[in-house]
Amino acid sequence: MTITAPAHDARPKGGSLVDQFELGLDAPICLTWELTYACNLECAHCLSSSGRRDPRELSTQQCEAVIDELQRMQVFYVNIGGGEPTIRPDFWHLLQYAVDHEVGVKFSTNGVRLTPERAGFLASPACNGYVDVQISLDGATAEVNDYVRGPGSYDTALAALKNLQDAGFKDAKISVVCTRQNIGQLDEFKALADHYGATLRLTRLRPSGRGADVWDELHPLPEQQRELYDWLMAHGEDVLTGDSFFHLAAFGEALPGLNLCGAGRVVCLIDPIGDVYACPFAIHDNFLAGNLLADGGFREVWQTSQLFQELRAPQTSGACTKCEFFDSCRGGCMAAKFFTGLPMDGPDPECVQGYGESALAADRSIPAASQDHSRTAPGRNQPVMLTLTRRPDDFTPPTSAPVSACAENPLAGFTP
Amino acid sequence: MSTAATATVLEADHAPRVEVRLEDGWRLNPKVALRPEPFGALAYHFGNRRLSFLRRPELVTVVRALAGAPDVRTALADAGVPEAQWAAFVGALSTLAESDMIHSRKEGQQ
Numbered sequence: 001m002t003i004t005a006p007a008h009d010a011r012p013k014g015g016s017l018v019d020q021f022e023l024g025l026d027a028p029i030c031l032t033w034e035l036t037y038a039c040n041l042e043c044a045h046c047l048s049s050s051g052r053r054d055p056r057e058l059s060t061q062q063c064e065a066v067i068d069e070l071q072r073m074q075v076f077y078v079n080i081g082g083g084e085p086t087i088r089p090d091f092w093h094l095l096q097y098a099v100d101h102e103v104g105v106k107f108s109t110n111g112v113r114l115t116p117e118r119a120g121f122l123a124s125p126a127c128n129g130y131v132d133v134q135i136s137l138d139g140a141t142a143e144v145n146d147y148v149r150g151p152g153s154y155d156t157a158l159a160a161l162k163n164l165q166d167a168g169f170k171d172a173k174i175s176v177v178c179t180r181q182n183i184g185q186l187d188e189f190k191a192l193a194d195h196y197g198a199t200l201r202l203t204r205l206r207p208s209g210r211g212a213d214v215w216d217e218l219h220p221l222p223e224q225q226r227e228l229y230d231w232l233m234a235h236g237e238d239v240l241t242g243d244s245f246f247h248l249a250a251f252g253e254a255l256p257g258l259n260l261c262g263a264g265r266v267v268c269l270i271d272p273i274g275d276v277y278a279c280p281f282a283i284h285d286n287f288l289a290g291n292l293l294a295d296g297g298f299r300e301v302w303q304t305s306q307l308f309q310e311l312r313a314p315q316t317s318g319a320c321t322k323c324e325f326f327d328s329c330r331g332g333c334m335a336a337k338f339f340t341g342l343p344m345d346g347p348d349p350e351c352v353q354g355y356g357e358s359a360l361a362a363d364r365s366i367p368a369a370s371q372d373h374s375r376t377a378p379g380r381n382q383p384v385m386l387t388l389t390r391r392p393d394d395f396t397p398p399t400s401a402p403v404s405a406c407a408e409n410p411l412a413g414f415t416p
Numbered sequence: 417m418s419t420a421a422t423a424t425v426l427e428a429d430h431a432p433r434v435e436v437r438l439e440d441g442w443r444l445n446p447k448v449a450l451r452p453e454p455f456g457a458l459a460y461h462f463g464n465r466r467l468s469f470l471r472r473p474e475l476v477t478v479v480r481a482l483a484g485a486p487d488v489r490t491a492l493a494d495a496g497v498p499e500a501q502w503a504a505f506v507g508a509l510s511t512l513a514e515s516d517m518i519h520s521r522k523e524g525q526q
Contacts, residue, residue: 011454017469020455027451029458029467074451076460076467102449104465130462 018258024265024312027073028302032280033270035063035091036083037373040112042382043138044148045177045218048271048283049209050083051375056273060090062293066270067094069298070103077104081280083272083373086113092121099130106132108175110153111160119160119167134175134201135160140188144181148218150381161196172198173240177205180217183224186231190239201240202232204247206281207339207349210374212366214385215340225352226251247332247348250325263334264289264311268302276301278311281335285370318345325353332356341366434513436488436506441521443483448517450476459517466515475508482518 011023038053039046058066070078078098085091086109098105114122114133122131135157139145142154164172174193176182182189186202193200207215220228229248232239236256243257258266263279270276270292271283278287289305292298302308317331332348340349341364347355375382403413436442444450447463456470459479470476477495485491488509492502512518 013455017455017471020453023454025453025458074449074458074460076449076451076462077465102462 018260021258021260021262021266022312024308026303027075027299028268029266030079030262031070031075031268031270032079032081033066034081034083034272034280035085035094036088036272038087039082039084039110040087040381041084041110041150041153042375042379043150043153043210044214044383044385045138045179045205045209045211046374047206047209047211047281048081048083049369049372049374051379052373053083054273054373058272058274058293060093062274063090063094064097066274066292066298067098067101067103070098071101073299073302075103077106079280080105080107082108084110084112086118092118095131096126099127104130104132106134106173108134108136109160110149111135111157114160114163116163116167119163119169122164123167123169129170132171132173133164133169134173135164135198136175136177137189137192138177138179139182140185140192144185146383147181147385147387148179148214148383150383152381161198165196165198170197172196173201174198175201175203178202178220178228179205180220180224183220183228186228186235190235199240200238201242202228202245203242204244204333204336206333206335208281208335209283209369212339212369217385219350222352222354222357225350229255229352247329247336247350248352249328250323250352254328259328260330261332261334263287264308268308270298276305278307279335281333282338283371284338284367286338286367287335316345318343320345320347320355323347323353323355338367340364434510436509436513436518438489438492438502438506439487441482441485441487442509442513442518443521444479445517445519450480452476459512461515461517464516466517468512468515468517470508470512475505478505478509479512479518483521 034048036053036057037048037050039050042051085107095105122133137145137157138148139154145154161172174189176189190200205211205215205219225248229251232241232245232255233253241255241257245255246259249255249259263282267279268276269280269283274292276289276292276298277283278289287307289307290301292301295301317326320326320331329348332351334344336349337344337346340360342349342359346359349356349360445461447461449460449462451458451460456472457476459468459470470479474495474497478491478497481491481494485494488506492505497505509518
């Protein structure tokens, strides 16, 4: 995507809803708010490179002021995440504060603080049915999940789901990032969701944050993309996707949803220190629109930031516009391109027509991260992404010790 | 946004089951908030958490005027909607009624 014209006030009338959304809205529809960078886990693919709390984190009062402003802007609900939002001591207070101010909350958690008591609170009239809970689970078995999310994280997630179910909380969500390791488990995920009276939510693995380090190993293979697409077409009505698979629309029929990159147009992210980014998958200086403390509040940043004006202006998508599937995928995901070092006006790295693979094979440089809250030393929950295997059958043991680099004998290493 | 809960109004892809008639009185569901947008408005239902999009500013005017008008016909006329478009607007209102965004003022109904 390249900017071709500055934003202007004369806005075309009519057109499809997607056309209107591309021009931006007065307030976001889908706002993600990461409350903290602190996390008890160290997931290998963390979008926000979370781990350590940022000392500049918004205070309770500042968070309340953000909620007040969202209410004034009629942002009817926020997606709260992190880090692990529930380890903020004021998390439950802020949740209640938001609900009381007509800002519904959907929060993502690994389940670590979802005790039976907290589950009871979430199911109680205090939350007024205005709270959604998403439990992150990236494998339908402990083996697959803990491989990326760390030891014990599968048991934690399932315990939380059980607590919610026992408390009578209706319709929790199981949120799955689709990877090479778990695409084969889609039916098992669905069965798990049914077992806990939950709804399955599938989202796309982004090469953002620490995800950039493991994307090559974790992102679904081309044939798995097809498998995922077919599964979504068959189960689309019962499964949520957060509209994250619009790049798959180029397989043919569009999946339900908007099929549009909403970054800075209908979507954005507020990070723990009040920085506003174009989307939750784009925590990088290139997509930083401003800071709600420094730049006059969230409304000001949303409505007037230079970056968001540019994202709402007409854009060109280079060679992609010539592709017959361009109307379906619209060039794919901006963040996925950026963090794999592909040009913004080129194909998505996972373009299902195969243009991504050739783009990835060409010269590219992956941008350096502009923030990292990962722990400086590994904690006990850090995943160890190693698979134990047996010695291959055709293995031949060395016949002699390796030759040292300082061996002086002219015949060193010579085997007659 | 939850895709299952997204409806767009003035481009319904199926015939609504609830029929809004010109001679009946309707009103905005008190649980629904309208957020003005450049293309019209976004309607949010606090009860079932569905989002709908009102795709014309005139439709927003009509919806807001329903409660104060004796019937739909008056609301449409007061909003200056040409009579030739009334059928389309009634269709849009029916879609809104079906998703519980507007309520009939008839006795015995909500």
